Amino acid sequence: MLVQALVDRFEKQAPIAVMVRAALENALSTERLDAIFTKHAQRQTNRELMFSTVADIMGLVACRIHPSPHAAFQASAKEIGVTVKALYDKLQRMEPNLSRQLVRETAERMSQIVRQTRGTLNQLLPGYRVKILDGNHLRRTQRRIGALRELNAAPLPGHALVVLDPEVRLMIDVFPCEDGHAQERTLLPQVLETVEADDIWIDDRNFCTADFLFGIIDRRAFFVTRQHAQSPRCELLGRRRRVGRCETGMVYEQAVQIFHSDGRSKLVRRVTIELDQSTRDGDSRIHILTNLPKKVSALKVAQLYRERWTIETGFQEVAQNLEGEIETLGYPRAALFSFCSALVAFNLLSVVMAALRGAHGAEEIEDKVSIYYMADEVAHTHRGLTIALPSDYWRKNYAALTPKELARELIRIAKTVNLSRYRKHKRGPKKKTKPLNKRRRNHVSTARILAAAMS
Numbered sequence: 001m002l003v004q005a006l007v008d009r010f011e012k013q014a015p016i017a018v019m020v021r022a023a024l025e026n027a028l029s030t031e032r033l034d035a036i037f038t039k040h041a042q043r044q045t046n047r048e049l050m051f052s053t054v055a056d057i058m059g060l061v062a063c064r065i066h067p068s069p070h071a072a073f074q075a076s077a078k079e080i081g082v083t084v085k086a087l088y089d090k091l092q093r094m095e096p097n098l099s100r101q102l103v104r105e106t107a108e109r110m111s112q113i114v115r116q117t118r119g120t121l122n123q124l125l126p127g128y129r130v131k132i133l134d135g136n137h138l139r140r141t142q143r144r145i146g147a148l149r150e151l152n153a154a155p156l157p158g159h160a161l162v163v164l165d166p167e168v169r170l171m172i173d174v175f176p177c178e179d180g181h182a183q184e185r186t187l188l189p190q191v192l193e194t195v196e197a198d199d200i201w202i203d204d205r206n207f208c209t210a211d212f213l214f215g216i217i218d219r220r221a222f223f224v225t226r227q228h229a230q231s232p233r234c235e236l237l238g239r240r241r242r243v244g245r246c247e248t249g250m251v252y253e254q255a256v257q258i259f260h261s262d263g264r265s266k267l268v269r270r271v272t273i274e275l276d277q278s279t280r281d282g283d284s285r286i287h288i289l290t291n292l293p294k295k296v297s298a299l300k301v302a303q304l305y306r307e308r309w310t311i312e313t314g315f316q317e318v319a320q321n322l323e324g325e326i327e328t329l330g331y332p333r334a335a336l337f338s339f340c341s342a343l344v345a346f347n348l349l350s351v352v353m354a355a356l357r358g359a360h361g362a363e364e365i366e367d368k369v370s371i372y373y374m375a376d377e378v379a380h381t382h383r384g385l386t387i388a389l390p391s392d393y394w395r396k397n398y399a400a401l402t403p404k405e406l407a408r409e410l411i412r413i414a415k416t417v418n419l420s421r422y423r424k425h426k427r428g429p430k431k432k433t434k435p436l437n438k439r440r441r442n443h444v445s446t447a448r449i450l451a452a453a454m455s
Contacts, residue, residue, distance in 0.1 A: 006388050010381075015417045016374045017381035019352045019410050020063075025394040026406050027109045027351075028055065028344070033102075040101045049082050049090050055102060057087065058341040064323050064379040091334035096176040099333075099340040106344055107172045109403070110351050114168040116407035119354030121167055121362060124304055125200060125296065128222065131172075132164040132311045133191065133203040135184040138339060141330040148330065156180025157335035161187045162343065163194075164311040169350045171314065171343045178332035188212045195219045200292070202308055208232070208289065210260045217266060217291060224304045227270065227287040233259040234289075240272065246302045249275040249285075253298040258289070266291065271298045271305075318342050321375035349374055352414075355407070359414035373422040 010018050030052040037044075037051035044051075057072045066072035069091070073084050080087075114120060124130045140154035148155050158180050163173040173194060175187045184206055192215040195201065199221040208225045210232035216223045227234070240254040252272040259265045271288040278284050290301050318324050324342025329335045349371055357365045398406065 003389070003393065010385060010388070011413055011416065014377055014381040014385065015413050016352055016377045016422070017385055019355060019413050020348050020378050021382070021385060021394060022398045022406065022409065022413075023110070023113065023348050023351045024059070025398040026401055027106050027113070027348070028059070029395070029399045031399075032106070032109070036101050036105050037098065040095075040097055042095055042097070044090070044093060044095060044098070049080070049086050051098070053080055054087065054090055054094075054337075055341065058091075058338055059345060060382075061326065061338070062322050062324055062342040062345040063375070063382065065382045068326065068328065088334070091329065091337060092331040094333045094337040096178065096333060096336055099176050099337045100174050102337075103171060103174045103340050103343050103347075107170050107347055110347050111165070111168050111170055111172065112403035113351055113407050113410075114170065114354040116404045117351075117354045117358040117411055119357035119359075119362070119365075121169060121357075121366075123167055124307060125300070128198050128200045129196075130166055130200045130202065130304070130307070132166060132308055133161060133201055133207060134164075134308070134311045134315070135159060135161050135206070136315055136339070137180065138335050139325050139327075141335065142327050143330070144328060145330045155330060157330060158332040159184065160336065160339060161191060162311065162315075163191075164314060166307055166310050168354065169310070169314075170347045174340055174343060176336040176340065178336065180332070185209060185212075188215075192216070192219070195221045197221060200224060200304070202304060204308065205229075210258065213258065213289070213291075214260050214264060214266065222290065222292050224288060224290045224292070224301055226305065227289050234270075235259070236270070237267075243298045246273065246299055246306075248277075248302075248306070249273045251298050251302050256289070269294075269298070269301070271301045273302055314346060317371050318346050321372050322346060349378075352410070355410035355414040356417065356419075358407075359411050359417070360419065364419070368424055369419060369422045370424040377422075 033052035033055050034046060034050060037046050057069055060066045060072040061069055066075060069087060070084055073080065073087050077084070137159040138157050141157050143149050143151065143155060158176060158178045160177060161175040161184060162171055164170070165172045175190050177187055188207060188209065188211065192212065195216055197220040200223070201216055201221065202224045205226040205228040208228035208231060213223055213225065213232060235257040237255040237257060240252045243251050243253050245251065250273070252274070254270050254272070255267060256270040257265050257267055268289055268291045271290060273286045273288070275284055275286065288301060288305050292301060322342045322345050324339040326335070326338050329338055352374065353365060353369070356369060401409065
């Protein structure tokens with residue numbers, strides 16, 4: 001009776017934290033995480049310090065429950081049973097493919113849960129599976145590593161390409177790279193290995209290469225890609241025709257022949273948007289290449305390309321609400337594993353969002369619920385939740401549930417959520433300020449400036 005009373009209280013006062021903890025226990029149970037390690041590890045071993053323990057520690061940091069890996073370790077040092085050096089040694093040697101598979105395999109499980117909640121978003125184009133590709137460069141780290149201490153430069157620990165499935169709003173794949181200066185294009189051959197028939201790949205002009213576009217065509221898939229000025233080589237055919245307006249400008253369409261260095265060519269379409277307002281880079285028009293069939297109108301292609309913002313929004317939410325880029329983790333493999341842990345945390349919040357959509361409707365949730373307040377509740381409630389309801393409770397009640405059973409439980413809790421506690425507060429447009437000359441500027445007293453303005 002006492003345990004149930006505690007559960008009821010937490011479900012009422014911190015329902016998001018309870019839902020995240022339940023989804024975490026199901027999708028990232030100790031058994032599942034160690035199975036990922038056993039299946040994909042090449043050199044590392046699971047002896048003194050288990051992969052599941054490292055993933056748990058980094059998950060706590062990603063959710064900002066603890067401020068650093070050391071703090072998360074110290075909170076459970078007795079139970080972990082190894083030194084903190086063993087933790088950092090394992091992070092330093094973490095194989096990039098393990099970081100990738102942590103995201104891939106947990107996302108596959110969470111995708112099943114999302115679909116069972118009936119909280120999926122509308123299909124962008126029925127009959128196809130849309131995937132949005134973008135890159136993320138990890139920010140500089142501190143120069144704690146001996147080889148970096150004497151350098152007058154900002155060390156970059158790596159970057160990654162990430163794939164978002166917009167229907168379930170999950171980061172379903174990631175391609176980590178340890179070389180912070182390597183071009184994102186060097187990872188495209190790995191991306192091509194995952195392309196399946198009837199996929200639609202939406203990406204920016206950085207990925208507009210002949211090898212990538214023809215690789216997608218060879219796999220009977222489709223692309224919606226902003227045209228790069230130099231690649232691939234193109235030849236415009238016929239006249240450009242106007243097809244109508246989209247939200248951002250007038251849309252035109254024209255046939256174009258693209259060429260590969262091996263002599264092959266392919267007839268595709270080029271959709272042009274003459275923008276009502278120039279982009280941040282000053283571009284007044286956008287050219288989009290696509291091999292989608294003609295039954296998919298140019299207006300629909302323009303709409304599909306606009307969906308690229310969803311992955312950029314996801315990166316922004318990871319950066320603002322989660323902790324995936326830790327300044328003190330200078331070793332590339334540790335930094336990449338940290339980033340992938342944050343992607344997993346983002347996916348957990350997406351599962352909860354799906355349950356809320358299933359309980360309250362997509363329009364009510366998408367327009368009004370803030371990820372910030374959800375993440376904040378998780379960060380501030382998790383410790384008390386763990387003390388009141390230890391791991392055995394969560395393992396017993398949630399670890400073995402099927403995706404359908406867990407979805408039913410999440411929706412039950414979601415129906416009780418007071419949405420006003422997580423309400424978005426949309427700000428108006430930013431007011432223009434005068435550009436600063438950072439080389440020559442003094443300090444001023446805000447109080448004196450305000451007093452002078454009021455006099």
